[in-house]
Amino acid sequence: MHMRRESLASRVHRFWIDGRAIMAVAALIACGGATDSVSPGGGGGGGGVQIAITPNAPSITVGAQATLQAEVRGANGQVISGATVFWSSADTNVVTVSSAGVITGKSVGSTQIAASSNGASAVATVTVQQVPVASVAVLPPTATIAVGGSLQLQAVAYDSASHTLSGRNILWASSAPSVAKVGTSGMTTGIGAGSATITATVEGKTANSAITVFVSASPVKSVAITPNNPSVDSGSTITLIATPRDSAGSALTQPKISWSTNDATVATVSTNGVVTGLSLGDVAITAACEGVAASVIVRVIRVPVSSVTLAPSSIAIVTGTSPTAPFTVTLKDAQGHVLTGRAISWSSSKTSVATVSPSTGLITAVDSGSATITATSEGKTGSATVNVTLVPVSSVTLAPSTAALVTGSSPSAPFTVTLKDAQGNVLTGRAISWSSNKTSVATVSPSTGLITAVDSGSATITATSEGKSGSATVNVTLVPVASVALAPSSAPLTVGDVTAPFTVTLKDAQGNVLSGRAVSWSSNKTSVATVDPNSGFVTAVDSGSATITATSEAKTGQGTVVVSLVPIASVVVTAAATPIAVGQTTTVSAAITDIHGGTPTNRLIVWTSSDSTIAKVDQTGLVTPVAPGTVSIIATVDGVVGSTSIDVTP
Numbered sequence: 071m072h073m074r075r076e077s078l079a080s081r082v083h084r085f086w087i088d089g090r091a092i093m094a095v096a097a098l099i100a101c102g103g104a105t106d107s108v109s110p111g112g113g114g115g116g117g118g119v120q121i122a123i124t125p126n127a128p129s130i131t132v133g134a135q136a137t138l139q140a141e142v143r144g145a146n147g148q149v150i151s152g153a154t155v156f157w158s159s160a161d162t163n164v165v166t167v168s169s170a171g172v173i174t175g176k177s178v179g180s181t182q183i184a185a186s187s188n189g190a191s192a193v194a195t196v197t198v199q200q201v202p203v204a205s206v207a208v209l210p211p212t213a214t215i216a217v218g219g220s221l222q223l224q225a226v227a228y229d230s231a232s233h234t235l236s237g238r239n240i241l242w243a244s245s246a247p248s249v250a251k252v253g254t255s256g257m258t259t260g261i262g263a264g265s266a267t268i269t270a271t272v273e274g275k276t277a278n279s280a281i282t283v284f285v286s287a288s289p290v291k292s293v294a295i296t297p298n299n300p301s302v303d304s305g306s307t308i309t310l311i312a313t314p315r316d317s318a319g320s321a322l323t324q325p326k327i328s329w330s331t332n333d334a335t336v337a338t339v340s341t342n343g344v345v346t347g348l349s350l351g352d353v354a355i356t357a358a359c360e361g362v363a364a365s366v367i368v369r370v371i372r373v374p375v376s377s378v379t380l381a382p383s384s385i386a387i388v389t390g391t392s393p394t395a396p397f398t399v400t401l402k403d404a405q406g407h408v409l410t411g412r413a414i415s416w417s418s419s420k421t422s423v424a425t426v427s428p429s430t431g432l433i434t435a436v437d438s439g440s441a442t443i444t445a446t447s448e449g450k451t452g453s454a455t456v457n458v459t460l461v462p463v464s465s466v467t468l469a470p471s472t473a474a475l476v477t478g479s480s481p482s483a484p485f486t487v488t489l490k491d492a493q494g495n496v497l498t499g500r501a502i503s504w505s506s507n508k509t510s511v512a513t514v515s516p517s518t519g520l521i522t523a524v525d526s527g528s529a530t531i532t533a534t535s536e537g538k539s540g541s542a543t544v545n546v547t548l549v550p551v552a553s554v555a556l557a558p559s560s561a562p563l564t565v566g567d568v569t570a571p572f573t574v575t576l577k578d579a580q581g582n583v584l585s586g587r588a589v590s591w592s593s594n595k596t597s598v599a600t601v602d603p604n605s606g607f608v609t610a611v612d613s614g615s616a617t618i619t620a621t622s623e624a625k626t627g628q629g630t631v632v633v634s635l636v637p638i639a640s641v642v643v644t645a646a647a648t649p650i651a652v653g654q655t656t657t658v659s660a661a662i663t664d665i666h667g668g669t670p671t672n673r674l675i676v677w678t679s680s681d682s683t684i685a686k687v688d689q690t691g692l693v694t695p696v697a698p699g700t701v702s703i704i705a706t707v708d709g710v711v712g713s714t715s716i717d718v719t720p
Contacts, residue, residue: 118145121155121192123185129197130165130175138171138194140185156186165196175199203238204230206277208270209354210332210365213279215250215260216286218317219362223256223279224299225270226352226367234352241271250281260284286361290314290325293357293364300366302337302347303373303403305411310343310366312357325359332356337370347371375412376404378445378452385454387424390461390495393432397454399445414447424456437499463500464492466533466540473542475512475523478549478582483519485542487533502535512544525586551587552579554620554627563599563610563633566666570607572629574620589622599631636664638673641712643705649717650695658691660705660712676706684718 120143130136142153157167161181166174173183175198182193209224225242227235242252246266252258258268260283268279294313302308312329314322329339336353339345345355347370356365378401385396401409416426423439426432433443435458444453466489473484489497504514511527514520521531523546532541554576561571576584591601598614601607608618610633619628642661650656658677664670677687680702685695687703695718704713 119143119150119188119190120147121185121187121190123183123192123194126194127197128173128194129199130173131199131201132175132177133201135172135174138167138173138183138185140171140187140192142187142190150188153187158184158186160184164198200238201229201233201235203227203235203273203275205232206270206272206275208268208277208279209352209367210356210363211279212281213258213356213363213365214282214284214358214361215258216291216360216362217260217262217283218291219286220257220259220292221281221362221364222295222366223252223258223268223270224354224365224367225256225272225277227272227275238272243269243271245269249283284361289316290322290360290362291317292319293327293359293362295355295357295364295366298366299369300345301369301371302345303407303409304347304350304370305409306373306407307344307346308368310339310345310355310357310368312343312359312364314359314362328358330356330358337368373403373407373409375401375409375448375450377402378414378447378450380443380445380452380454383454384457386457386459387433387435388459388461389435389437390491390493390497391435393427393434395431396433396456397431397443397445399431399447399452401447401450412447414445417444417446418442419444423458460500461491461495461497463489463497463536463538465490466502466535466538468531468533468540468542471542472545474545474547475521476547476549477523477525478578478580478584479523481515481520481522484521484544485519485531485533487519487535487540489535489538500535502533505532505534506530507532511546548587549578549582549584551576551584551623551625553577554589554622554625556618556620556627556629558629560630560632561608563608563631564637565610565612565633565635567610567633568607570605571631572606572608572618572620574606574622574627576622576625587622589620592619592621593617594619598633635673635708636666636668636670638670638708638710639663639665639667641675641705641707641710643703643712643714645693645703645714645716648715649719650693651719652695652697654695656693656716658687658693658703658705658714658716660691660707662707673707678704678706680704680713685716 122141124139128136140155142150144150157171159165159167164177164179164181167183178198178200180197182195184191184193205228207226213221215221225240227238229235242256244250244252244266249262249264250258250260250266252268263283263285266281268281269276292315296311300308312327314325329343331339332354336349336351337345337347339355345368350370352367352369354365355368356363380397380399401412415428416431418424418426419442423437423441425434426443438458438460440457442453443456444451468485468487489500503516504519506512506514506529508529511525511529513522514531526546526548528543528545530541531544532539556572556574574589576587591603591606593599593601593616595616598612599616600609601618608631613633613635615632617628617630619626640663643658646657660675662670662673677689679685679687684697684699684701685693687693698718698720700717702713702715
């Protein structure tokens with residue numbers, strides 16, 4: 071029966087639904103195809119769309135990546151920018167492809183990659199090759215075996231980045247098979263005394279091991295090491311066992327085994343065969359017995375951390391102490407084996423309470439409270455709690471020991487308070503309360519320590535924290551008087567007044583009014599007015615003006631008092647005799663009364679006659695008749711008039 075091979079375009083067309091290629095294209099193109107665009111109907115693509123993949127036949131190595139580009143063109147041959155391209159792989163075990171066209175080699179082989187867009191598809195064949203061998207090492211590089219003895223050699227292949235390659239074919243050869251022969255597995259047997267070079271070839275790259283074969287009378291003919299080709303975690307140990315055997319293959323128990331490593335930076339081995347992994351890589355561990363040696367390749371790997379545990383689960387520390395590492399961290403793998411040499415990072419859930427060094431785990435107590443300390447290694451975490459208490463205050467000191475303040479100044483904090491613990495470490499952030507032993511001299515804010523000078527004198531200021539106290543002395547002096555002012559500037563008084571006509575105001579240099587200061591008083595003319603030196607009460611003595619001076623702390627202020635006489639209320643004039651005859655004389659007198667009912671003296675009396683043709687009067691009150699008649703003799707005192715009538719006869 072004749073069968074016709076179906077074209078790739080036809081196969082793609084059969085799986086085209088609603089103008090969109092489905093993932094089955096990937097399965098179909100695995101059977102064959104080309105990089106030409108295919109579309110339903112086998113033409114140039116839906117609507118004439120064409121797709122081209124570049125490169126069209128890429129070759130990559132296992133684990134490597136490359137990017138394919140899909141160029142989409144329309145019927146007019148113009149590139150369609152921004153066209154959406156769907157990528158797929160016919161065999162993802164060989165090559166995978168991302169949505170961006172990035173291919174990744176997974177295993178050796180060949181498969182096809184499809185790109186679909188706008189109803190058209192194209193395919194490209196990708197070949198995956200092995201990573202080339204860059205170098206080979208034979209372990210151990212030198213060895214000594216006895217005639218009849220054997221030694222297992224190991225060949226390790228590396229790529230250009232020194233990564234170990236596995237699964238490669240190794241060809242072994244001996245330069246002198248009559249001295250030492252080597253099998254396909256690298257097992258080398260001593261045939262005759264002499265030297266031979268054992269060569270391992272991997273993909274054209276070679277390495278040698280120099281073998282010396284000697285004749286030995288020792289019964290030891292071979293050494294077997296178990297386990298074979300073991301692995302050990304870096305930082306951990308594994309114990310190898312070496313068994314010497316005679317020519318019959320029987321184990322020998324007496325001979326002594328000596329151990330060695332070909333690279334002590336990767337792993338060390340003790341005299342008892344205990345191998346300690348130090349860094350990642352392969353190392354040859356050799357066991358030698360009476361000239362017969364055997365080697366195994368130990369691969370140092372890194373077993374993942376499975377759990378992190380901190381002990382104890384909680385601790386208590388006090389602020390002010392030196393940073394400490396109170397927790398023991400234990401790392402284990404999934405089998406519960408303790409792991410060492412792993413990186414550990416530390417963190418605190420509340421750095422306001424306790425901080426921890428990210429690298430060392432040293433914890434510093436900051437403030438009272440609780441914080442969770444977490445240790446992290448390879449993504450695994452373990453936590454514990456740290457409870458912080460404040461270190462007790464042991465002493466309170468104020469500096470300076472004394473301070474001077476002046477009344478009237480703004481509240482100030484002249485003292486610096488220092489709190490210390492029993493070890494003399496300075497403490498901060500503690501509550502402090504303040505008090506004064508003499509609030510009449512200085513008061514202090516209980517919370518802020520701001521001191522207000524009240525009056526001259528000394529007061530003890532005490533700061534207290536957690537039951538411990540410290541004190542200092544504040545000496546208060548009065549702010550100096552800078553000016554003295556009297557108000558009003560002039561005051562009217564009448565004789566006999568006793569009053570304090572002036573208000574005195576004392577101020578400092580900043581213009582602040584001062585009170586409670588001593589003031590002394592004086593008068594420049596005590597005949598007019600006197601003043602009490604202490605109270606400032608002025609007594610009006612006589613008419614006139616006097617300057618009153620107030621003095622405080624050598625500063626003075628002045629005011630004027632103007633004293634006037636007490637007003638006259640009445641003047642009563644009486645004559646010694648009436649009538650009187652011409653040629654005779656008589657006297658008149660005036661009785662003066664002031665408004666207070668007093669009888670003032672030393673007042674000027676002005677005498678006048680109502681008719682000097684009848685009688686005259688002089689200023690002493692002497693009346694001299696001149697002619698018969700009746701006349702009024704008048705006395706005037708401070709404008710107040712009094713009179714009496716006198717009859718004059720012939």
